[in-house]
Amino acid sequence: MQLNIKRIVILAEGCLAILHGKTAIGVLRYRGQDVVAVIDSTQAGKDIRTIVQTQYQVPIVSSLEEALKFQPDSLLIGFAPIGGFLPEEYRQTVLEAIHKGLDIVSGLHYLLNDDPEFAAAAKQAGIMIYDVRRPEPDNYVARGFAKNLKANTVLFIGSDCACGKMTAAFECHLEAKKRGYKSEFLATGQTGIMIANGGIPLDRVIGDFMAGEIEKILMKYPVDTQFVFIEGQGSILHPGYSGVTLALMHGSMPKTMILCHEAGRNEIDEYQGFPFPPFPEIIQMHEQLLKYVRPSKVVGIALNTKWISEAEALKEIDKFEKETGLPTTDPVRFGAAKLIDTLEKYL
């Protein structure tokens, strides 16, 4: 799927400063040069760089009407609610954007092209609705071929959803390219796809074919590829999404893994009563699940420290290094060099 958009307005009402704005935040950080405005009336007028870690100075406005002054060509839905429905209060905003001639980019499970009202409006206005979470249908079952890949295929696993797996993978990809490596970023979720202009919305794929979709993409990279940074999905500890995670582990059969975690989180977010195991046990569980498939090691930890101070972040990093013996850093805050230094050893 190729997204032909250049002047993006992101709809992030009420969620620019919270977790569910992760699509907005990811696009702002890694594709901010194409964003002309962000809609979030709760943050309007503020300097975006005080809210989101991005180098791009993008105006925050309180309505679509205001955003139109910046001559956008598209409206990108920047939140990711559980279940992936479009909240009813934003239906009108999306319809208005269509009437104004904007293309729509959505990563929701609820496919806007399948909604008769949106489909009719899109046809009338002559615009495109990009449902990036619509996978191409293909009943291919993984055969286990990815275990023979020469490249260092690095899978970003996590303690939970929304803890920074896509971000850590993309930061590592940027650092590897900076060092001159032939590197690929394999996007497996809607935000990654919006940034990379390609990939597979894995959590939308039919159960039996999830691993196969990953294997297919991996087998198509050039043989001289040195790194593939694979965006992780969910967590093997997550009561709702763990199936997607294990399919990704077995479809990719990674050479190495980086464990991603949000500092301070102790249990599955938005659920009750599902605490994390000790981190050495989390690591052992992942390694054991790959042991008889392709022996693979967790070789580093990407810690998301966005909610704590720099001093606290350094303390947390130190704590994780002592507990696990693995190089640990926050690749957004401190750069991905430490992780690439380690990953280079597995080329």
Add this chain to the structure above:
Amino acid sequence: MQLNIKRIVILAEGCLAILHGKTAIGVLRYRGQDVVAVIDSTQAGKDIRTIVQTQYQVPIVSSLEEALKFQPDSLLIGFAPIGGFLPEEYRQTVLEAIHKGLDIVSGLHYLLNDDPEFAAAAKQAGIMIYDVRRPEPDNYVARGFAKNLKANTVLFIGSDCACGKMTAAFECHLEAKKRGYKSEFLATGQTGIMIANGGIPLDRVIGDFMAGEIEKILMKYPVDTQFVFIEGQGSILHPGYSGVTLALMHGSMPKTMILCHEAGRNEIDEYQGFPFPPFPEIIQMHEQLLKYVRPSKVVGIALNTKWISEAEALKEIDKFEKETGLPTTDPVRFGAAKLIDTLEKYL
């Protein structure tokens, strides 16, 4: 999905005596009273009870034409190829059956209702095509509610696909009912659904919603249910299907587990280079994946000994009991009493 069929012909060409005929075999064994004939030209004329363990004396014929003499009302596709396509050589047989006024029952991933040629023929002939693998769409994500169920929810896990999980679960369900328990059988695959007239084709569900579909069904059983026997899917060791398996584990959060295995198999079937771990390790892996969700134990082993003699079977059972310390039996060959004796302790 309610299947309104009473006089079934099973299409099992070339596969009655092999693993890929598992749909045919399951229906013959547990719903044989509704089967009027089986098509398999390689076995035609033989006594079916010398090939399949069933109490029903069903004629084996070599063509649809012969089968029509038994006045069937439906043709059931009895094989389950990898990827779930309809092999091209059987397209004509299915079309002929439609023209003769037979309903079609298919558990293939390839949905016959979506095939223009079949759909048109069905309409013209006024017959039904039951695609039992078409799930009802519903974007529900599991919330982890199943961990609070009072019933003994028993999940049948396995070392591999097609090793007897559905069969073991159904045999246990029959034994529990015989003992007077309020028991449910939760079918999660096409054969189970064909036998039980309901359930969810889990491997066909979109990744994010697999666990949720299981949770939804479990939460609807009457509160005084004593046993739920949950048909397992795939294996956490399987390179292609493991995601479905873990989703089922987390969606059902079972109170207990029964490990299913085909005696003599040492690695993933039809794959190369994916050996099974030692059985104590397989057990520990499953228990660890549930440890922080709902502590659950593997409490027995269902050994599929169909390919070996009775003397060898008893030896294998003894070996597994010694290696794992768990009660082991082949529920088809020796009955499920031993397993229910154990499972009663967890009511």
